[in-house]
Amino acid sequence: MHKRLLIHAAAVLVAIPFATVQVQAAGGGSDTPSPTVTKCKKGEVYDTKSKKCAPPKQGMLDDDNIYEAGHDLAMAGRYDEAIAVLTLASNKKDPRILNYLGYSHRKSGRIVVGLGYYEEALRQNPDYTLVREYLGEARLQMGDVAGAREQLSEIEKRTGKQSREYGMLSEQIDHYDRS
Numbered sequence: 001m002h003k004r005l006l007i008h009a010a011a012v013l014v015a016i017p018f019a020t021v022q023v024q025a026a027g028g029g030s031d032t033p034s035p036t037v038t039k040c041k042k043g044e045v046y047d048t049k050s051k052k053c054a055p056p057k058q059g060m061l062d063d064d065n066i067y068e069a070g071h072d073l074a075m076a077g078r079y080d081e082a083i084a085v086l087t088l089a090s091n092k093k094d095p096r097i098l099n100y101l102g103y104s105h106r107k108s109g110r111i112v113v114g115l116g117y118y119e120e121a122l123r124q125n126p127d128y129t130l131v132r133e134y135l136g137e138a139r140l141q142m143g144d145v146a147g148a149r150e151q152l153s154e155i156e157k158r159t160g161k162q163s164r165e166y167g168m169l170s171e172q173i174d175h176y177d178r179s
Contacts, residue, residue, distance in 0.1 A: 063089045067096050070104075079104040095121040099131045106138050114138055129155045133165040140176050148173050 047054045047061075054060070061069070066089045073082035082104040089097045098121035106114030118135040121128060132151045139147035152173060155166045 058088055059090070061088065063091050063094055063097065067094070067100070070097070070100050074100050074104045074107070077107070079108040083108075093120070093124050095125040095128050095131065098124065099128065099134065102131070102138075103134050106134070106141070111138055111141055127158050129159050129163060129165040132158075133169045136169040137172055140172055145173065145176060148176070 049060075066085060070082045070086035073079075073085060083101060086097050086101050086104070091097070098117045102114040102117030102121065104114075105111075105117060115135070115138055118131050118138065121131045122135070125131075132155050136148040136151035136155075139145075139151065148169065152166065152169050155163065155169060159166060161167075161170075
């Protein structure tokens with residue numbers, strides 16, 4: 001099944017044009033858009049080696065930059081573009097990359113595909129609580145409240161009830177229970 005996911009992701013990479021987006025950098029808190037956002041037209045990214053915009057290709061960006069761009073696109077609701085960028089990562093087992101591939105697929109309505117990426121991310125890092133939050137949300141989308149509560153319990157074991165991930169998933173479960 002994982003091989004089919006990679007084939008699907010590669011097909012998306014070929015079929016979806018790349019775009020840039022102006023959003024806050026992942027985890028950095030910076031309001032300064034990247035050169036890709038400010039200088040490059042749709043379908044291009046800023047190549048730090050050549051110092052100019054070019055169509056993205058494998059090996060052009062390091063995985064940290066790929067993660068940041070994919071995260072930013074996903075948070076902007078540009079899920080297919082995020083998937084296309086994230087599939088460029090050289091480390092296919094990076095839990096951050098897997099998490100946002102899962103998130104983007106889930107938000108695009110491909111919940112089962114998203115679950116596969118979340119589960120692989122947790123195999124790589126069982127303590128990655130953001131994955132657990134998103135996995136819990138996916139379980140709720142499927143009507144599996146027990147599965148969501150299981151992830152909430154796992155988050156509590158790792159970070160306690162005061163963490164952002166615990167609060168977000170707890171709120172989603174409460175909302176689901178009220179509806």
